[in-house]
Amino acid sequence: AQSVTQLGSHVSVSEGALVLLRCNYSSSVPPYLFWYVQYPNQGLQLLLKYTSAATLVKGINGFEAEFKKSETSFHLTKPSAHMSDAAEYFCAVTNTGNQFYFGTGTSLTVIP
């Protein structure tokens, strides 16, 4: 069975501060991991994905995530938050490539 847990359903950061969104996964086989972003009234947009190549993955909009097998984590970071980063972020895991299991999401608020 596979699952992801996103710690913190709401995260607030000041503009210019570090963004850290946490995701821990559970998988009995090597996982593929994804981060998606959802802006209000829109669908999910792929930010980045880990597919067993480099453990540090860079995505769009300055986001990156590091796969840490020992910690079963795939946390999302961005060095400096921008107002436009305010959105809902979802972590997802799959091993087959078809069935994705999404976390419950983390709502990011950026304070000016």
Place this chain on the structure above:
Amino acid sequence: DARVTQTPRDKVTEMGQEVTMRCQPILGHNTVFWYRQTMMQGLELLAYFRNRAPLDDSGMPKDRFSAEMPDATLATLKIQPSEPRDSAVYFCASGPGLRSPDTQYFGPGTRLTVL
């Protein structure tokens, strides 16, 4: 810029009515997914197709929901009869299906309200 399209974007209906949601996957994609998003349950996979064949619809209430792909450019999700608890945003996603993992590209969703 290829995108998944969904119609309608918003649907308000009364309990007991039939609802049909449509999705046009990205041209050339051969996997299609239907998700339901609610505040309480988050994102739930309802069904997915590969090459128009349903591979898994275990997440879908069978008595009232049905999903089909009449052709490669159209996927439909039907609810009959609809109930207030079906109120949610329904997302369609498609993927190239060429390699594992298959990246899923999401449509904008259909917001369904059942009164």
